[in-house]
Amino acid sequence: MNAVNESWIQAADQGVLRLITAGSVDDGKSTLIGRLLVDSQGVFADQIAAIQRSKYKRGEDAEPDLALLTDGLEAEREQGITIDVAYRYFATPKRKFIVADTPGHEQYTRNMITGASTAQAAIILIDASRARDGQLLTQTKRHSTVARLLGLRHIVVAVNKMDLVDWDQAVFDRIHAAYRELADHLGIEHFHIIPLSALKGENITRPSSHAPWHTGLPLLPLLESLSLDDERQKPARLFVQWVIRHGGSRVDGFRGYAGQLDGGRIRVGDTIQVWPSARTAVVTGLYRAGQEQTQVEDGDAVTIVLDRELDISRGDLLTLADEPVTPRKSFEAELCWLDEQPLSTSRSYWLKQGTRLTQAKVRAVHAVRDVRSLQEQEASGTLALNDIGRVSIASRDPLVLDDYQEHAGTGAFILIDAGTNQTVAAGLVHNAAY
Structure with missing residues (x-):
């Protein structure tokens, strides 16, 4: 029996953690997942040999380009970016993992939302060499905002490429302070932060000798320790x-x-x-x-x-029947607009909640989140691509609604363009009693 299958069987009854990697372009998301797969013996020797022979290999050193283990599309390998969501599975003796490698490019924010919608944890990557002055990139802020809105229970901030800043603790501390400020603005009460190098495999499975000043767990042991229990009592x-x-x-x-x-x-x-x-x-x-x-x-x-x-x-x-509900036709929600054609409050859209489909209109856009300043701005009456706004919605048929933070199953929905059948928005109910 090979090591991959044996590891999976050993972890069979230890619980499954669903997680995503998020952050900006070139922060090292695909490389990190490749490293986790390799270090957990989740790939075969011929797969490693294949990526070493790849014509899209980045760099001239002997290190294999681990990003190629997840970037499977031809366009992804040509451009060196992640476009689609790639799901990978691996296991340790303590736990099984389902990890989604999501795009960092702003154009593909909708794909990140798709991966995050079923996740329990997010690894937010930050390139230490680009944030050495403590200035976080816009996509880092946007993905953190989405993770917060989706109610992901665990946020792990991976300060990657620490080898490019000589494992300077001062750089790490500035990034830590910047993310703490971001978390406070977003209402993220708790997060983990780890210095690491995905390419070199430092602080992934065991503590790195380059960061004796970091007293927390390496990444994989931390992921193994995250609680899977949901203390909320959700109605059926x-x-x-x-x-x-x-x-x-x-x-x-x-x-x-x-x-x-x-x-x-x-x-x-x-x-x-x-x-x-x-x-x-x-x-x-x-x-x-x-x-x-x-x-x-x-x-x-x-x-x-x-x-x-x-x-x-x-x-x-x-x-x-003993858990009474009140169906409603009007409610407020946070809406992330995913279509290149802006939102029109004069149009009807299909609203899909679970398997239920009905027509709905966005009656008003109350405010739009500015992910750069982290403040709500007065709305212009519409939402453009990747905007996140607070809106009022009216549906044709009554819906059983719960606030998303209380019950994701009846608190989440999508809007669909009736003409193109494209998903144009992802929504989270935040005032079901409106």
């Missing part, structure tokens, strides 16, 4: 993805409603409520991976069988 929410008919009729089989349970738990005998119809029924059967269960919990992909026939279809939402 399940968007129906698929209606399953087995056996052809209720006499011979059953009708089940499949989806992923987000929050809480559901037991056989519980009374559930269906939205938007507000009808109720009792759970008579629960199935997970084809096996009958007495209860299912947060994160389970399940099929629910009810005691009576109801008109339930894809996009409907199931909640527990």
Whole structure:
């Protein structure tokens, strides 16, 4: 058995941490992931040999270009930048990891949001050689803002390329102070910060002799130690993805409603409520991976069988009847605009929440975040590409909404252009009671 598979099996029951790398162009995100893959024995010898032979290898030294392990698109290798989100998997004896290498270029901020939407932690990279005076780049601020808005529970600031500044503690301290100021502005209460060199493999798996002044954990042991427990008690929410008919009729089989349970738990005998119809029924059967269960919990992909026939279809939402909700047509949200065509408050867009699809209009843009000054500015009535703004939205149909920080499943949505079917915005509900 090779080391990759053995490592994965050893970590099988230790939990999975989903994380992203973020930051500006050339901060070393892809190289860092390549280093983590190599140091955790997550790549094969022939893969290393292949990138050493690559015509796109950067530099003339003997070090392999580890960024090529994640930058798989031809355009990425030609330009030396990350464009699409690349997911990689690796494991240590303590934990499994799913890591998303997200683009640093402003043009591809939408791809960073895609990777961050399912992550629990973010590694924000900062190039020490470009921030030696303590001035953070705009994309570092933008990605930190997005990570904060998305409620990522762990922020790890990796001050990379410390070898280019001779591991100068004064440079690290200035960057640390600058990021602390940024975190205070954004409301990030806690973050970890580590000096390292991804290319040289310093302070990745073991402490570096070049930074005796740093007393914290190296990067990989820190990632292994991050808590996966979510102390928030979220109510049960399940968007129906698929209606399953087995056996052809209720006499011979059953009708089940499949989806992923987000929050809480559901037991056989519980009374559930269906939205938007507000009808109720009792759970008579629960199935997970084809096996009958007495209860299912947060994160389970399940099929629910009810005691009576109801008109339930894809996009409907199931909640527990003893956890009352109030569907709404108007709410406030933070909106990150992802389209080159600016937002128009006179147009209708498709709003997709979970599997539910309805029409909506942005009624007003109240303020736009300036990621350079970290202040909200008075809105001009629209949002341009990569703008983040506070808006009011009205939907055609009532929606079950929760503030995003309380429940991401019903607090997140996207807007879709009805003419092009392009995703034009990602939204986070922050005032469901509006």
